[in-house]
Amino acid sequence: MRPVKALPAPADGMPIGELSRLTGVHIETIRYYEKIGMLPAPPRSKSGRRVYGPSQTRILTFIRRARELGFGIDTIRALLALAEPEHISCAQVREIAAAHLESVRAKIADLKRLEKILSQTIARCSADPAPACPVLDMLNVGDPAINQEF
Amino acid sequence: MRPVKALPAPADGMPIGELSRLTGVHIETIRYYEKIGMLPAPPRSKSGRRVYGPSQTRILTFIRRARELGFGIDTIRALLALAEPEHISCAQVREIAAAHLESVRAKIADLKRLEKILSQTIARCSADPAPACPVLDMLNVGDPAINQEF
DNA sequence: CTACATCCTGTAGCAACTACAGGATCAAGG
DNA sequence: CCTTGATCCTGTAGTTGCTACAGGATGTAG
Numbered sequence: 001m002r003p004v005k006a007l008p009a010p011a012d013g014m015p016i017g018e019l020s021r022l023t024g025v026h027i028e029t030i031r032y033y034e035k036i037g038m039l040p041a042p043p044r045s046k047s048g049r050r051v052y053g054p055s056q057t058r059i060l061t062f063i064r065r066a067r068e069l070g071f072g073i074d075t076i077r078a079l080l081a082l083a084e085p086e087h088i089s090c091a092q093v094r095e096i097a098a099a100h101l102e103s104v105r106a107k108i109a110d111l112k113r114l115e116k117i118l119s120q121t122i123a124r125c126s127a128d129p130a131p132a133c134p135v136l137d138m139l140n141v142g143d144p145a146i147n148q149e150f
Numbered sequence: 151m152r153p154v155k156a157l158p159a160p161a162d163g164m165p166i167g168e169l170s171r172l173t174g175v176h177i178e179t180i181r182y183y184e185k186i187g188m189l190p191a192p193p194r195s196k197s198g199r200r201v202y203g204p205s206q207t208r209i210l211t212f213i214r215r216a217r218e219l220g221f222g223i224d225t226i227r228a229l230l231a232l233a234e235p236e237h238i239s240c241a242q243v244r245e246i247a248a249a250h251l252e253s254v255r256a257k258i259a260d261l262k263r264l265e266k267i268l269s270q271t272i273a274r275c276s277a278d279p280a281p282a283c284p285v286l287d288m289l290n291v292g293d294p295a296i297n298q299e300f
Numbered sequence: 301c302t303a304c305a306t307c308c309t310g311t312a313g314c315a316a317c318t319a320c321a322g323g324a325t326c327a328a329g330g
Numbered sequence: 331c332c333t334t335g336a337t338c339c340t341g342t343a344g345t346t347g348c349t350a351c352a353g354g355a356t357g358t359a360g
Contacts, residue, residue, distance in 0.1 A: 015337075015338075016337090016338070017336090017337065017338080026317085026318080027337095027338085028317075028318060028319075029316085029317065029318085031339090031340095032316075032317060032318090036316090047324080047325055047326085047338085047339090048324085048325090048338085048339065049325080049326090049337090049338055049339075050338085050339090058290075061290075062289050062290060065288075065289045065290075066289055067316090069264055069267065069268065069289075070261075070264050072315080072316090073315075073316070079286075079289070082286075083286050083289075088283065088286075090275065090283035090284075090285070090286075093283050093285045093286055094272060094275045094283075094285060096285075097268060097271065097272050097275075097285045098272055100268065101265065101268040101269055101272060104261055104264050104265050104268065105265060107261055108258060108261045108262060108265060111220075111254055111257055111258045111261070112258060114219055114220050114254050115251065115254050115255060115258060117219065118219065118247060118250065118251040118254065119251055121247065122244060122247050122248055122251060125240065125244045125247075133238065133240035133243050133244075134240075135240070135243045135244060135247045136229075136232075136233050136238075136240075136243055138215075139212050139215045139216055139219075139229070139233075140208075140211075140212060140215075165306075165307075166306090166307075167305090167306065167307080176348085176349080177306095177307090178348075178349060178350080179347085179348060179349085181308090181309095182347075182348060182349090186347090195356095197307085197308090197355080197356055197357080198307085198308065198355085198356085199306090199307055199308075199356080199357090200307085200308090217347090222346080222347090223346075223347070301360100302359100302360090303358100303359090303360090304357100304358085304359090305356100305357080305358080305359100306355105306356080306357070306358095307354100307355080307356065307357085308353100308354080308355065308356085309352100309353095309354090309355105310351105310352090310353095311350100311351085311352085312349100312350085312351080312352100313348105313349080313350075313351095314346105314347100314348090314349080314350100315345105315346095316345100317344105317345085318343100318344080318345075319342100319343085319344075319345095320341105320342085320343080320344090321340100321341090321342085321343100322339100322340095322341095323338100323339075323340085324337100324338075324339065324340105325336100325337080325338070325339090326335100326336080326337075326338085327334105327335095327336085327337100328333105328334090328335095328336105329332100329333090329334085330331100330332085330333085330334105
């Protein structure tokens with residue numbers, strides 16, 4: 001009988017499929033994360049199969065949540081480093097999140113401009129029974145030659 | 151003196167660099183569009199260089215505008231086909247644009263949810279001088295184990 | 301004639317996966 | 331013991347819409 005280990009013991013390891021079901025991350029994606037060094041390589045069974053413990057589950061869930069929030073892989077890498085108990089730095093984490101928030105806001109602004117243009121053009125299309133197509137017109141703005149051809 | 155032609159005549163051809171400057175599309179991108187069949191392959195000079203006329207300029211400008219509006223390549227292919235004088239179909243064009251508008255709106259909705267979560271979390275971070283990091287907490291929601299470790 | 305700009309083809313890389321192909325291994329039933 | 335089907339393995343190629351070379355062939359100006 002071995003003495004109790006400091007860490008709760010890896011105990012029962014699960015195969016990749018179970019980790020996948022548990023975290024909602026595709027098997028291929030898990031292997032991909034391992035390959036790019038996002039997820040530490042787990043120990044293997046005698047026959048070479050990956051055996052995961054609870055710590056991988058935690059990390060993977062963290063990654064999945066961060067991805068859902070739109071963080072990029074490299075950013076998540078940074079967050080994971082900052083999340084380690086010994087280097088924990090709320091200020092830096094906040095900075096990263098704030099930068100990401102900025103880029104999300106920029107994307108929203110971009111998309112809103114598109115939305116406006118598209119919706120206005122389409123509205124013109126249903127309202128105005130003009131001979132030309134307003135959508136195609138929009139795409140050909142500034143090119144009178146093409147309208148002559150039609 | 152020749153009679154006026156229907157099409158303004160290809161006349162003076164320009165090299166790819168000029169087409170690029172004229173349309174604001176990178177040279178590599180122009181060749182890429184040709185390779186994937188978006189832009190018809192132009193005639194070549196004796197030494198094998200591409201020689202472009204005004205019609206390529208029109209098509210390429212159309213593509214660039216559609217890309218700016220967020221249309222995907224395949225969608226633009228469809229639009230180009232529908233824009234041809236002989237197959238012109240405003241109804242179908244409208245349908246495509248409407249579908250695209252829908253997807254733009256869906257993306258905006260998604261991003262707004264993200265924006266809300268991120269901004270609220272970050273606000274909590276500056277307001278609340280809690281021991282734990284709210285951002286990391288958010289990413290670890292539903293996993294009490296990790297908080298014990300910290 | 302020699303720079304230097306511009307052009308050519310072809311390949312590889314980006315993000316962040318996804319989808320096989322072609323095997324090996326495992327667990328359960330007969 | 332053997333077979334069946336699920337699961338796992340590695341490795342490669344595809345996705346989208348380009349961008350960035352490498353390594354060479356022309357074109358143009360002084």
